[in-house]
Amino acid sequence: MTVASPPSFDTGLQPQGWLKYFSFSLDHKVIGIQYLVCGFLFYFIGGALAGVIRTELISPMSDFVSRDTYNEVLTLHGTIMIFLWIVPVVNGGFGNYLIPFYVGARDMAFPRLNAVAFWLIPPAGILLISSYFIAGAASQSGWTAYPPLSLTTPAAGQVVWILSVLLLGGSSIFGGINFIATVLKLRRPGLKLMQLPMYCWAMLGTSVLVVLATPVLAGTLILLSFDIIAHTGFFNPSQGGNVVVYQHLFWFYSHPAVYIMVLPAFGLVSEILPIHARKPLFGYTTMVYSIMAIVVLGLVVWAHHMFTSGTPPWMRLFFTIATSFIAVPTGIKFFNWLATLWGGKIALNSAVLFSCAFIFNFVFGGITGVALAQVPFDIHVHDTYFVVGHFHYIVYGGTVFVIFASLYHWYPKFTGRMLNEDLGRLHFVLTFIGFNLCFAPQHWLGLNGMPRRVAEYDPAFTTLNQVSSVGALLMAISTVPLLINVVLTAYRGKIAGDNPWNALTPEWLTTSPPPVENWIGEAPLVTEPYAYGQEPGNLDVSRLRGRDLWTGKQ
Amino acid sequence: MEIPAALVTLVLGVVLTLVGLWVGHNVKMLPIDASSNAPVYDALFEVLFTIGTILFIGITGLILYSLVRFRRRAGDTTDGEAIEGNLPLEIVWTAIPAIVVLFVGIYSYDIYERMGGMVPLHDHMAMHQSLESNPVVSAMADSSSTSERIWGGIGQMGAADGALPVEVTAMQFAFIFHYPGPGITSGELHVPMGQTVTLRMEAKDVIHAFWVPQFRLKQDVIPGQPTMLSFTPTRAGTYPIVCAELCGPYHGGMRSNVIVHEPDAFDSWLKTNTPATVASAPGFPTA
Numbered sequence A: 001m002t003v004a005s006p007p008s009f010d011t012g013l014q015p016q017g018w019l020k021y022f023s024f025s026l027d028h029k030v031i032g033i034q035y036l037v038c039g040f041l042f043y044f045i046g047g048a049l050a051g052v053i054r055t056e057l058i059s060p061m062s063d064f065v066s067r068d069t070y071n072e073v074l075t076l077h078g079t080i081m082i083f084l085w086i087v088p089v090v091n092g093g094f095g096n097y098l099i100p101f102y103v104g105a106r107d108m109a110f111p112r113l114n115a116v117a118f119w120l121i122p123p124a125g126i127l128l129i130s131s132y133f134i135a136g137a138a139s140q141s142g143w144t145a146y147p148p149l150s151l152t153t154p155a156a157g158q159v160v161w162i163l164s165v166l167l168l169g170g171s172s173i174f175g176g177i178n179f180i181a182t183v184l185k186l187r188r189p190g191l192k193l194m195q196l197p198m199y200c201w202a203m204l205g206t207s208v209l210v211v212l213a214t215p216v217l218a219g220t221l222i223l224l225s226f227d228i229i230a231h232t233g234f235f236n237p238s239q240g241g242n243v244v245v246y247q248h249l250f251w252f253y254s255h256p257a258v259y260i261m262v263l264p265a266f267g268l269v270s271e272i273l274p275i276h277a278r279k280p281l282f283g284y285t286t287m288v289y290s291i292m293a294i295v296v297l298g299l300v301v302w303a304h305h306m307f308t309s310g311t312p313p314w315m316r317l318f319f320t321i322a323t324s325f326i327a328v329p330t331g332i333k334f335f336n337w338l339a340t341l342w343g344g345k346i347a348l349n350s351a352v353l354f355s356c357a358f359i360f361n362f363v364f365g366g367i368t369g370v371a372l373a374q375v376p377f378d379i380h381v382h383d384t385y386f387v388v389g390h391f392h393y394i395v396y397g398g399t400v401f402v403i404f405a406s407l408y409h410w411y412p413k414f415t416g417r418m419l420n421e422d423l424g425r426l427h428f429v430l431t432f433i434g435f436n437l438c439f440a441p442q443h444w445l446g447l448n449g450m451p452r453r454v455a456e457y458d459p460a461f462t463t464l465n466q467v468s469s470v471g472a473l474l475m476a477i478s479t480v481p482l483l484i485n486v487v488l489t490a491y492r493g494k495i496a497g498d499n500p501w502n503a504l505t506p507e508w509l510t511t512s513p514p515p516v517e518n519w520i521g522e523a524p525l526v527t528e529p530y531a532y533g534q535e536p537g538n539l540d541v542s543r544l545r546g547r548d549l550w551t552g553k554q
Numbered sequence B: 001m002e003i004p005a006a007l008v009t010l011v012l013g014v015v016l017t018l019v020g021l022w023v024g025h026n027v028k029m030l031p032i033d034a035s036s037n038a039p040v041y042d043a044l045f046e047v048l049f050t051i052g053t054i055l056f057i058g059i060t061g062l063i064l065y066s067l068v069r070f071r072r073r074a075g076d077t078t079d080g081e082a083i084e085g086n087l088p089l090e091i092v093w094t095a096i097p098a099i100v101v102l103f104v105g106i107y108s109y110d111i112y113e114r115m116g117g118m119v120p121l122h123d124h125m126a127m128h129q130s131l132e133s134n135p136v137v138s139a140m141a142d143s144s145s146t147s148e149r150i151w152g153g154i155g156q157m158g159a160a161d162g163a164l165p166v167e168v169t170a171m172q173f174a175f176i177f178h179y180p181g182p183g184i185t186s187g188e189l190h191v192p193m194g195q196t197v198t199l200r201m202e203a204k205d206v207i208h209a210f211w212v213p214q215f216r217l218k219q220d221v222i223p224g225q226p227t228m229l230s231f232t233p234t235r236a237g238t239y240p241i242v243c244a245e246l247c248g249p250y251h252g253g254m255r256s257n258v259i260v261h262e263p264d265a266f267d268s269w270l271k272t273n274t275p276a277t278v279a280s281a282p283g284f285p286t287a
């Protein structure tokens, strides 16, 4: 076997039981769960901060927290949600848990690097949040930290912010390298690239983006910190610096970052839908190519965030066209998912409901996205609540919904117990209504004159802001059934068995939870991960299909 | 009697298109239009809104239909059909978005051009013809030693002569408007209806953005890099000027007004506000 199996896997040296989740474990499954749990903890902190924002916006005056605090809350909310919740959970969490299974390996390519990548996150997160207390003030310049604002707000808080984003970026790069190496080099002998489950392709594409784009962000932030600490003038106009250059460098990372947040979600949905619809994933090959197209295009659209920044006309035109064309590969994926559902035997469980709501939300966000890509349209709504609505439809309605779907889908594998479906559906209904109530009205607010990142606004916008806050309250309430479900199930849930969904992908072809090196005995060779469906006439008995593995066992 | 699937699809498609057109045309999402730029914008919005509505309702319909029609009934443990793909179908749904996107791109390019966005940055002809009023002129104005680069915003072209120049200074947390001709300095922007106004904007401290929702125009105001924006107001009234770029604690309070006067009223505003000494500054275009 070519699979990494360091001697330190010797169980005697590793803490056992719940303690192993607090240790420097090298087991990819433990690390995956560490990412997930850690991510959820930060999600609740980020969510509480969102609650502060929505409470402030119930009235048009700045009357709940001070104006400085409001900007700190806003900045922390954005930074936590992106760098400590979405990115670590869809990449590090599910990636670490699933990718070694999918390639038929016993662990990631570099288990120690993997553990280091995870253990950078808690200190970085704690540093970020504690900057409010230790540095006297947290960063106040938004998650975009545009200079010269970020050069004039309290320096200590901004520097701590940079430091923690650098740590998180480092963690992300370590993870990216590891995923690329694992998918390309650790595949079980006999397993070809075009036989991999779609999530592997999604993670490969994502990791390429991480490795290409994140260093640019790191470099940019280091220059920014020089401007703050050493009074250099890279981005300081009073010293001949150029503030627009910062925006180019920042968005060169941060547009790919939106794909780093959403491509893995595309991959996870591609795993969930075929299993619960009992049909093969429709159009595997085009799905793979559209991921590649998204990766390539995603690198050349960044200036659509800068249409009002004084960009020259040709640049506006180029980025409009490039951005619009991302809709083509993205569209292909959505039509393929719809075709996967069509004619299936769809189980209407929580995982499917969240996945279908993801399609609904993301299509909405994609449509507003294509509109935003048109310069003349964007000139009016840039930096308004319209954009806030757009990206929450993408990041929350898209990725977060998929995280919930994945939780319902893989929890049985993680713990060996099934999450309760009634609580799950309650969680879904509350989240879906709350989410749409919260973010749909924001599009109208932006079109009609409400800028983003404000603590006070035109009283004409009060009613819709209150509707939005009610939606946010519903979303907060929706986490209660989720939490009850996760905790109760862990102790008293229905026993899941090894393969409760009758799935074919390799993580289901072992016990729940799986043993330390994933399979007892040799790893199964699954060359057709989506071979669901009835075609009795066509059954080729000479080939071993994944399906035979579990039907043979039952 | 069995109705052929193709017919059903066709009818649904037509109905969907009609609904989209109706929604795009009748659901009003935008504030009142008050510049010559705004109706052009609203035409683009209607097209985008129509296409978006058709796509969104269509896809939502497909999901809901699938979830109901193809739901797993109790006791059914069989699989669906093993269809792994369909090349013609894939080509269709690659082509359709590509065509839609191409159409939208070309159309918005046209809109952009009508708004005056496509004048090349270093086109000296254009500079020559309409240095002051053209919104997208990148003038390498050689002011003695430093050559400052003026980056264009987007705005209304044409009316090369007689544009009203206004200098805008943005600072934490206010806009200041200076009329170089009569030497007026004001906290609010007063403009005459029907005349092109050219704003030359610069920030003193951090980045701000000048936004008038009723004009459908926005341009960042950047320290160290003057930007220009021009527009022609078409409707008398008072409209908000909103700072749209996070600029500090009072960002939300950084607002002002633009007052669009009837030409006569603007003249009398000029008269009452012009400092006595420069009352008859030569060359300043007054209506």
Ligand code: HEM
Residues within 6 Å of the ligand: A144, A257, A258, A259, A261, A262, A304, A305, A323, A324, A326, A327, A330, A365, A366, A367, A368, A369, A370, A371, A372, A373, A374, A378, A381, A382, A383, A387, A390, A391, A394, A395, A398, A399
């Ligand atoms: C169909 C594909 C998409 C298109 C055409 C698109 C287009 C755009 C455009 C043009 C903007 C800039 C709006 C402005 O600031 O004026 C924007 C903002 C944004 N988009 Fe998208 N987008 C798409 C998908 C996504 C995806 C997949 C994500 C993330 C997972 C995403 C997340 C964001 C975020 C976070 C912002 C706001 C960034 C900020 O200013 O803080 N978008 N999008």
Ligand SMILES: [Cu+2]
Residues within 6 Å of the ligand: A254, A255, A258, A301, A302, A304, A305
């Ligand atoms: Cu982007």
Ligand SMILES: [Cu+2]
Residues within 6 Å of the ligand: B171, B172, B173, B207, B208, B209, B243, B244, B245, B246, B247, B251, B254
């Ligand atoms: Cu401002």
